[in-house]
Amino acid sequence: LAHPNGTPAVKGFADDARVPTDAERALLERMPFDGAFLKHRAGVAAFKGGLSDTEAAVAIRTVPTLTVTGIQGGDNTDDITLGIPATASAKVEIRLVPGQDPERVLTAVRSHLADGGFGDIAVEVLATSRSHITDxxxxxxxxxxxxxxxxxxxxxxxxxxxxxxxxxxxxxGMPIVGVGVSRADAGIDGPNEHIRLEDYRMGIKHIVRIMAAMAVTA
Structure with missing residues (x-):
């Protein structure tokens, strides 16, 4: 499913992916990125394609991905089973980047399956999402x-x-800006996700300043 550099082998998968400008790339390269920690957690010695930490910091935000998050099939009980399973299923997650259209990517995935002789596989879409980028x-x-x-x-x-x-x-067409109040070790989306009370208070003060500034410029 993937090329040696780690990008999906689905033909046309990333054709419409927007390439970051030089200015955007420079901003991304300034972002804190602990490549050593990520490689250690994944149990690998290097990033796919031999990317440096700086290149990986940009790629993780600008390159679309296709990930198999689960596979299920057959009898998984502890007893002996002599039958051959007739069905199997897999859960796939696709992360799009600005410039991509969910329907076009889905069409590319279906074509990839058909070209490989798996056109009879039923694809059920659980949800779709359109990307956005603010200048x-x-x-x-x-x-x-x-x-x-x-x-x-x-x-x-x-x-x-x-x-x-x-x-x-x-x-x-509308600018979207996020203002986070969590710290780098906040465990986002994990069981230990947390926000410190003082950071929460500082976030409130920031929002108040934003509202006041918007009132002045309105």
């Missing part, structure tokens, strides 16, 4: 960054790609 030079981004400087007394990092929140494409 990092948009005035609203500058407003949020400036109020962050005042609220936190620190220089904010601007990340032009967001890989956590889906279906922002329904708001195409």
């Amino acid at each position: 990092h030079t948009d005035p609203f981004v500058a407003l949020v960054a400036e109020t962050a400087r005042a609220a936190y007394d620190a220089e904010p990092l601007i990340e032009p790609y967001t890989q956590w929140i889906g279906n922002q494409g329904v708001l195409a």
